[in-house]
Amino acid sequence: EDKVVQSPLSLVVHEGDTVTLNCSYEVTNFRSLLWYKQEKKAPTFLFMLTSSGIEKKSGRLSSILDKKELFSILNITATQTGDSAIYLCAVVTGTYKYIFGTGTRLKVLA
Amino acid sequence: GAGVSQSPSNKVTEKGKDVELRCDPISGHTALYWYRQSLGQGLEFLIYFQGNSAPDKSGLPSDRFSAERTGGSVSTLTIQRTQQEDSAVYLCASSSTRAGGPRDTQYFGPGTRLTVL
DSSP, rough: OOOOEEEOEEEEEEETOOOOEEEEESSSSEEEEEEEEESSSSEEEEEEESSSOOOEEETEEEEEETTTTTTTEEEESSOGGGOOEEEEEEEEEEOOOOEEOEEEEEEEOO | OOOOOEESSSSEEEETTEEEEEEEOTTTEEEEEEEETTTTEEEEHHHHETTOOOSSTTTTTSSEEEEEEETTSSSEEOOOSSGGOOEHHHHHHEEESOTTTTTOOOOOOOOOEEOOO
């Protein structure tokens, strides 16, 4: 059965800390992996990863994929209170099915 | 339009009634996605359209759920004989390229909150 597992489930840090969120997966016919940020209702797309070892970067956020070990990490440096959200990881299969993890709830304290 | 729009924003219905949820994707976006998010739960993928066709319908939770897309634009998600467990926020997203492609970016609508009494 295809599955995506995220860890930790929740995380509380202080402003300025660096955090690493994990996403591991077991799917047949992997196509891509995506990261989203969900603050209220609608998730916001962050990154799409298709190739191993190539870091995607956007400001203080970065992500990398390891297709051999079947995982991805999302790094956030110099965290701010505005980074508080649920971070979702999803894997897209060959038939364009999106399988989501349950998310990591991040809270950044001032 | 400027973004993905969904209607209605809220829907309260009685158990056993049918409901229809609508999604208007960003103009020109060929890919359209439906998700469901129950209270405190993660996103559950329902179905994906590339143009008017859906390559994989196995994410739909039961045969009471159906979705269609016409003209490569508007999509409707229909739930027949609603049950209380159907209560959730139904999110729609669209993207300009084929799902899973290297330049794909999904844009989400505000969602429809469905409550089945």
